[in-house]
């Protein structure tokens with residue numbers, strides 16, 4: 248049967264729980280159904296979009312009877328925007344489900360013995376917590392239901408400034424505010440959009456690869472309560488575009504006390520990343536942030552953790568669990584810009600940070616120098632390459648290894664090498680409990696897995712960080 252003639256199938260579901268990646272789960276007639284944007288306890292009507300022998304994916308069509316735990320989302324764009332899909336769950340329940348998901352990854356994926364699952368460390372802020380927002384300009388704006396109902400309301404169809412519609416790289420939900428960035432920053436989206444529309448400046452078309460405006464990026468420093476504002480565009484082709492950039496730089500430089508740095512960057516590539524070659528900076532070249540007394544310089548495109556309100560509790564908890572000793576050699580693998588390495592340095596004899604991205608290593612080195620931290624070395628290396636054991640063998644042997652890998656987890660070469668190396672302790676920090684559980688299972692032969700400490704850095708989303716400490720098992724002598 249052709250796609251067009253395929254019958255649309257609906258199903259009524261009683262939502263039971265929330266599984267990995269934040270997708271809710273229901274069971275019916277021997278099938279497991281996955282249905283996003285629903286809450287355990289909801290009775291819903293859902294449209295089946297993919298059906299296999301034992302499971303199906305379904306799209307919420309209607310809430311027939313809401314769960315007693317369902318709450319109204321705060322954000323008016325909730326139904327259209329890709330972020331913050333857990334706003335319909337109370338924050339208390341978000342924390343509970345995050346711990347539940349960490350625990351179930353270790354029980355079911357890894358089938359691992361671990362200490363205890365500890366309560367999720369809550370973020371001090373549930374909204375307005377992000378220190379970096381990358382908004383996109385797009386020439387294909389998502390139409391709102393009232394516009395579609397009344398077509399006369401459709402204006403400026405070819406200009407949007409906001410965030411992507413889930414699963415649609417080309418469609419932009421036009422936003423006037425975003426509840427996870429600071430309240431102060433919410434005054435700028437309409438200002439920029441209105442000016443661009445008044446002057447007829449074009450937004451980038453993600454399919455046709457034309458149009459001038461690409462991204463508007465807001466970065467925030469909690470330490471000084473100030474901002475870096477970045478405009479990313481294509482190359483300037485005409486006077487209007489040139490004037491617009493000048494207006495942008497002048498306005499942000501002069502009219503907002505809290506803005507200390509204004510940047511214009513050009514990105515001529517077709518890739519949609521909010522990154523570009525810096526053409527002009529007005530004011531400061533970087534922001535400054537602090538973690539556990541160590542200062543960090545943040546340049547326009549450098550990585551920094553995105554919830555500054557939770558940084559001290561998060562890194563503090565990782566270091567408390569690591570329980571480093573003053574005579575220890577420590578490695579921090581996947582160290583980024585050193586947000587764990589540098590605060591850890593005062594707690595051990597020597598620490599070595601290794602990371603793939605050279606600009607992160609350059610920032611980490613600068614930050615070490617600026618903070619007069621001398622017992623640290625940084626290396627830029629691919630920890631997943633086959634020859635990595637040879638390089639690691641040239642370094643002082645570690646007592647403790649801290650790892651904070653990307654979502655895909657560790658590579659098996661590195662895991663195998665750690666098993667050979669036998670550090671007394673491995674502190675595993677992860678933003679993906681599933682791959683963390685998989686890696687811990689492989690380390691379980693030689694290591695005991697301690698408590699699991701989920702830490703919430705990303706309220707209103709299913710994302711979670713988890714910390715656990717693995718201790719080398721004492722040698723078992725089989726011949727006694």
Ligand SMILES: C[S@@+](CC[C@H](N)C(=O)[O-])C[C@H]1O[C@@H](n2cnc3c(N)ncnc32)[C@H](O)[C@@H]1O
Pocket residue numbers: 552581582583584585586587601602603604607628629630631632651652653678
């Ligand atoms: C979750 S982040 C850790 C960030 C770091 N702890 C920090 O706070 O700055 C993971 C890091 O792993 C790095 N990375 C990814 N693949 C890598 C590889 N193959 N070798 C070394 N580092 C890698 C990324 O560049 C990123 O900085």
